[in-house]
Amino acid sequence: MNDRICVTYEYHGTGPQEIADFVRVEQSIEFPIDLAPQWIQDEVVGKVEEISSISDGVYQISISYPAGNTGYELPQLLNVLWGNASLIPNLRLIGVDLPDSILGKFRGPRFGIDGLRTHFSAPTRPLLTTALKPMGSDSKTLAEMARTLALAGFDLIKDDHSLANQPWSMWRERVELVSRAVKDANEITGKNCAYAPSLNLPFDQIHEAAHTAKALGAGSLLVLPGITGFDSMRTLAEDDSIGLPIQAHPALLGSYTSSPTNGIAHGLLFGTFARLAGADITIFPNTGGRFSFTPAQCREILDHAQRPLGHLKPIWVAPAGGMTLEKIPEILQAYGKDCALLIGGALSRGDLATNAQAMAQAIQ
Amino acid sequence: MNDRICVTYEYHGTGPQEIADFVRVEQSIEFPIDLAPQWIQDEVVGKVEEISSISDGVYQISISYPAGNTGYELPQLLNVLWGNASLIPNLRLIGVDLPDSILGKFRGPRFGIDGLRTHFSAPTRPLLTTALKPMGSDSKTLAEMARTLALAGFDLIKDDHSLANQPWSMWRERVELVSRAVKDANEITGKNCAYAPSLNLPFDQIHEAAHTAKALGAGSLLVLPGITGFDSMRTLAEDDSIGLPIQAHPALLGSYTSSPTNGIAHGLLFGTFARLAGADITIFPNTGGRFSFTPAQCREILDHAQRPLGHLKPIWVAPAGGMTLEKIPEILQAYGKDCALLIGGALSRGDLATNAQAMAQAIQ
Numbered sequence: 142m143n144d145r146i147c148v149t150y151e152y153h154g155t156g157p158q159e160i161a162d163f164v165r166v167e168q169s170i171e172f173p174i175d176l177a178p179q180w181i182q183d184e185v186v187g188k189v190e191e192i193s194s195i196s197d198g199v200y201q202i203s204i205s206y207p208a209g210n211t212g213y214e215l216p217q218l219l220n221v222l223w224g225n226a227s228l229i230p231n232l233r234l235i236g237v238d239l240p241d242s243i244l245g246k247f248r249g250p251r252f253g254i255d256g257l258r259t260h261f262s263a264p265t266r267p268l269l270t271t272a273l274k275p276m277g278s279d280s281k282t283l284a285e286m287a288r289t290l291a292l293a294g295f296d297l298i299k300d301d302h303s304l305a306n307q308p309w310s311m312w313r314e315r316v317e318l319v320s321r322a323v324k325d326a327n328e329i330t331g332k333n334c335a336y337a338p339s340l341n342l343p344f345d346q347i348h349e350a351a352h353t354a355k356a357l358g359a360g361s362l363l364v365l366p367g368i369t370g371f372d373s374m375r376t377l378a379e380d381d382s383i384g385l386p387i388q389a390h391p392a393l394l395g396s397y398t399s400s401p402t403n404g405i406a407h408g409l410l411f412g413t414f415a416r417l418a419g420a421d422i423t424i425f426p427n428t429g430g431r432f433s434f435t436p437a438q439c440r441e442i443l444d445h446a447q448r449p450l451g452h453l454k455p456i457w458v459a460p461a462g463g464m465t466l467e468k469i470p471e472i473l474q475a476y477g478k479d480c481a482l483l484i485g486g487a488l489s490r491g492d493l494a495t496n497a498q499a500m501a502q503a504i505q
Numbered sequence: 506m507n508d509r510i511c512v513t514y515e516y517h518g519t520g521p522q523e524i525a526d527f528v529r530v531e532q533s534i535e536f537p538i539d540l541a542p543q544w545i546q547d548e549v550v551g552k553v554e555e556i557s558s559i560s561d562g563v564y565q566i567s568i569s570y571p572a573g574n575t576g577y578e579l580p581q582l583l584n585v586l587w588g589n590a591s592l593i594p595n596l597r598l599i600g601v602d603l604p605d606s607i608l609g610k611f612r613g614p615r616f617g618i619d620g621l622r623t624h625f626s627a628p629t630r631p632l633l634t635t636a637l638k639p640m641g642s643d644s645k646t647l648a649e650m651a652r653t654l655a656l657a658g659f660d661l662i663k664d665d666h667s668l669a670n671q672p673w674s675m676w677r678e679r680v681e682l683v684s685r686a687v688k689d690a691n692e693i694t695g696k697n698c699a700y701a702p703s704l705n706l707p708f709d710q711i712h713e714a715a716h717t718a719k720a721l722g723a724g725s726l727l728v729l730p731g732i733t734g735f736d737s738m739r740t741l742a743e744d745d746s747i748g749l750p751i752q753a754h755p756a757l758l759g760s761y762t763s764s765p766t767n768g769i770a771h772g773l774l775f776g777t778f779a780r781l782a783g784a785d786i787t788i789f790p791n792t793g794g795r796f797s798f799t800p801a802q803c804r805e806i807l808d809h810a811q812r813p814l815g816h817l818k819p820i821w822v823a824p825a826g827g828m829t830l831e832k833i834p835e836i837l838q839a840y841g842k843d844c845a846l847l848i849g850g851a852l853s854r855g856d857l858a859t860n861a862q863a864m865a866q867a868i869q
Contacts, residue, residue: 168667169640169667170638170639170640170641170665170667171636171638171639171640171665171666171667171849171850172638172639172640172665172849172850172853173850173851173853173854176639176850176853176854177639177641178641180641181639181640181641181642184641185639185640185641185673209671209672209673210640210667210671211669212669212670212671213670214669214670214706214707215707216669216705216706216707216708216729216732216733217667217669217670217705219732219757220666220667220669220705220729220732220756220757221667223757223760224666224667224729224731224732224756224757225666225755225756225759225796226759227731227756227757227758227759227760227763228755228758228759228762228763228790228796228797229759229763229796229797230763230796230797272535274534274535274536275534275535275536275540275541275545275549276533276534276535276536276545276549276574277534277541277542277544277545277548277549278545301534301535301536302535302584302588302589303532303533303534303535303574303581303584303585303588305575305576305578305580305581305584306576306577306578306581307573307574307576308573309549309573341580341581341584342578342580343578343579343580343736343739343740344580344734344736344737344739344740345712345740348709365580365584365588367591368580368583368584368588368734368735368736369580369734369736370708370732370733370734370737371732372707372708372732372733373708373734375707375708376707376708376709391589391591391592392584392588392589392591393583393584393587393588393591394591394592395589395590395591395592395593396587396591396760396761396764396767396768396769397760398592399591399592399593399594399764399767399768400760400763400764400766400767400768402764403760403763403764404760404763404764405760426592432589432592432593432594433592433593433594485535485536486535486536486537486540487537489536489537489540490537490540
């Protein structure tokens with residue numbers, strides 16, 4: 142393969158050879174191939190590597206592109222993989238094989254599984270994480286919740302993904318009060334609980350907000366790459382002057398996975414892309430919860446989050462939605478111990494402190 | 506409605522009331538509603554406004570949310586409209602009604618239809634636009650192409666959306682050479698042809714690149730909001746120190762529209778969202794071209810691009826893909842004159858200068 146990316150698509154329909162020929166041109170020169178100079182036809186346009194029939198009317202098409210087409214940058218890599226191809230019906234991106242020339246340009250997750258095990262003094266157990274809710278609560282109330290959760294022994298407490306600059310709780314005030322509450326709790330417990338404010342903020346405020354969050358004592362960051370872009374996360378992860386663990390939230394990304402015959406495979410989107418963009422923890426809706434990922438799709442995310450990917454560290458999976466104390470064994474059975482248990486609303490049914498302590502004891 | 510957003514979803518399935526109740530909570534507090542304080546249940550959680558049956562097993566569900574939930578910022582507005590809802594199967598976002606309190610926070614397109622008519626001295630005709638291709642060409646070759654196209658009378662010449670920092674043509678060099686060639690041509694023609702370099706660049710380089718492009722003489726910008734985020738475009742559009750016309754390209758956005766029962770309606774995505782984010786021209790694949798938008802979907806984009814939206818200017822549509830000289834009448838019939846004709850590869854079949862001049866004469 143030399144210095145090439147190999148991309149595999151699933152195609153539902155007839156004429157797989159025609160689609161393959163269309164895609165290899167569309168995803169490279171987007172120009173009548175016969176009009177391109179011969180060397181561009183040979184060295185820039187994608188090559189069809191393999192077409193195989195999976196079942197009646199379903200084909201796998203593998204196309205390779207020169208690594209240089211991506212400019213070794215994430216936005217253009219995503220463009221080569223899925224830019225205009227996203228507009229082709231009945232085509233789905235299911236596999237990406239990246240050469241070292243590309244992987245070497247990415248730092249990937251700063252902490253990954255081992256890094257967060259050290260960071261949270263959790264040599265073998267799963268991580269315990271939660272979100273500050275509900276929207277409408279004022280910053281003081283959310284800070285008191287955070288204090289209670291940190292005292293109970295939670296590792297990570299994130300903003301609910303929908304918290305931004307709402308009138309009830311503005312970002313700056315919330316980050317200040319919650320960070321202080323968690324810091325106070327850590328002084329009592331001797332632990333390293335980290336608060337992750339959401340960076341779903343205006344484009345030109347994201348990096349400054351990350352630095353502000355760090356200065357105010359936040360110990361982690363929450364990023365919504367479906368809204369602010371995967372590359373916003375990468376630049377936050379690679380910035381040594383920030384250096385905080387990053388959680389990726391799936392908001393807006395569901396449209397890439399909701400159709401079985403279009404979009405991007407779950408493992409690539411929530412596993413591979415999240416790692417390229419530097420997430421240490423990838424959040425996605427667990428099977429059997431409020432959404433509809435199948436057990437196989439969740440296993441695919443787990444696989445892509447933790448399998449070898451050049452020098453990029455494996456990362457934590459956070460299967461979310463409808464978590465309760467009773468479900469812990471089932472989740473650990475499905476995902477193993479390199480799993481961030483994300484429990485939300487259920488903690489508030491009854492006494493928060495009691496529930497939080499019970500969760501923390503259960504995972505020790 | 507007072508100060509509320511009204512959002513309409515199409516749902517394919519059974520139990521529309523249950524789905525509506527799920528969505529109104531999921532897209533606001535994402536928390537067991539019975540555990541939320543009464544005032545949050547009343548004033549923060551979404552309200553189901555209407556459920557109507559469209560056909561067997563198809564329902565329209567309208568839910569309103571307080572405008573304050575969006576924080577009056579685009580990333581959180583997108584999150585309220587479609588964040589976790591994107592993960593719900595068989596649900597599609599089809600309508601958004603925004604109050605003035607939100608629309609007033611957006612500047613929208615800087616030029617819009619009238620602004621670009623003045624800018625390009627085109628009081629009644631369509632605009633004539635093209636892209637520099639194919640990838641693999643060096644910057645000098647692309648600059649010569651641009652000179653030829655500008656001399657022929659094109660209004661806008663954009664980077665092909667796949668041009669980034671490839672070894673054959675690095676961004677900085679390309680922008681310098683192409684801008685200069687277009688400037689030279691403008692001095693000869695007395696026209697105002699604008700070159701639009703692509704800003705599909707690393708997150709932390711986008712704004713600096715826009716300023717560099719302007720300093721080097723680029724007269725427009727190309728943004729890929731599906732990759733760098735809609736809010737990257739908004740901040741570029743609202744920056745008075747840039748002040749250039751912006752074209753939005755649909756790369757990666759196709760997954761939002763490829764499934765008839767999931768995702769976001771064409772008009773909202775390529776019309777309303779593009780305008781909120783400040784695009785002056787919205788590019789999308791024309792019906793009958795290489796992709797699969799239907800005539801009705803294209804009309805919906807036209808409608809949303811140009812219908813009233815608070816104080817936000819109407820914008821140009823650029824139906825792309827497979828354009829030829831012969832198709833101009835058909836396209837103008839379908840879209841009217843407030844249309845940016847985007848012709849690509851066909852210009853290079855035969856002599857570029859001759860073809861370009863013929864196109865320019867045809868639209869005068």
